[in-house]
Amino acid sequence: MSKTAIVIGASRGIGKEIVAQLSIQGIETFGFARSLEDQDEENIHYRTIDLTSSSLKEDLIRLTSEISQIDYLINNAGQIVVKPFLELSKEDILSCYQVNVMSVMEVIQVCLPKMKAGGHIVNISSIGGFQGSVKFPGLSAYSTSKAALVSLTELLAEEFKETGISINCLCLGAVQTEMLETAFPGYKAPHSAKEMASYICDFTINAGKYMHGKIIPVSNSTP
Template identity: 50%
Template sequence: MKHVIITGTSRGIGFELTKKFAEAGHKILALSRDTKPVSNLHLKNVEVLACDITKKEDLEKVSRFVSSEWEKVDILVNNAGMLINKPFQELSLENFNSVYQTNVMGVVGLLQEILPFMKKDAHVVNISTMGGVQGSMKFPGLSAYSSSKAAIITLTELLAEEYKETGPSFNVLALGAVQTEMLEEAFPGYKAPLSAEEMAKYIFNFSLTGNKFYNGKLLQVSNSTP
């Protein structure tokens, strides 16, 4: 049984991933600003905590829970994300800041709270996007989102090097098109070849075993464009 923290669990991949880990008998701490979707499932071994990862007081609640209830974390999946689709000239600095606060600083803040509870064999899985991969096809309107997700790729590589002696392992998955609410926001009407449930199954398996084969690696998980 693993102790697993997942962010962004109110919908899409995070929601499906929570169900996968619960069905397999692991202990999950599901973090999201909206707790109702997961709470309404009444899943065994799932604790639901209202958490805005951009707020320090919420992140401290997470570490207090881990300290008092678990004492360790085996897997952390940084899945939460924010997307604003606007032409660059229409994006305000506040828009950019909001996206980076969630997609970058929220990840940094949660990691700083949780890493003390993660041992050498633990695994941090960061979720990025193909749009954040250098040399990949880029899409107008996603300058804030894709550039923030590019930062997560480099952060993953840096942390893997910094923690290579003590652990945990760090890897990042750059996802292609998955049929989620976020994809619909970015590409209205586009039908992706993969469902959120299918992608969650892949991330579930990778989270459990990927650190045996990879550390500090970017894996492109895409069979289409975007």
């Protein structure tokens, strides 16, 4: 039986490439984002979702009702705000925390009951949220929310350790996408979205057997 994957944040950047690469491997792949229209192709199912919606949990339950079993869940969506700390509004902070942490909690609450032993949840954090990494001004809302995602991974790994479902977190370094251009205009990243997606797909499919509750820095540059 073919495997099923859910990719949150699938409309562009790394997530778009993850969907393409998983589906090529015969994995039935559901990609979610705001700017995607509901559409079905061979092995790919795009669904519209807004992770900031007050009806997020109901929307997730409705959109996953057609899926009987989830093998892989990749929480890849991300929201960045680049602003000096003293200028951050409550909305700036909330938008980062809603997309980068709180929505991940609701996605996992809805998806985990559809997973079984051997399943793998991969949370995509940032090297900026990895303890002891180099930090940058203007990223306090974003990077603290990514640090919370790291912590969430460790907590859920403990809470669900008897299920056989692996939960790990990748803390990415710079990848050439719209988000990187927002954070570091003009900076040339060492990796394309396609290259990083290839690593993430391989990790998702193969590393769950060997790792659980691990926080892994995936970076060879600063930033």
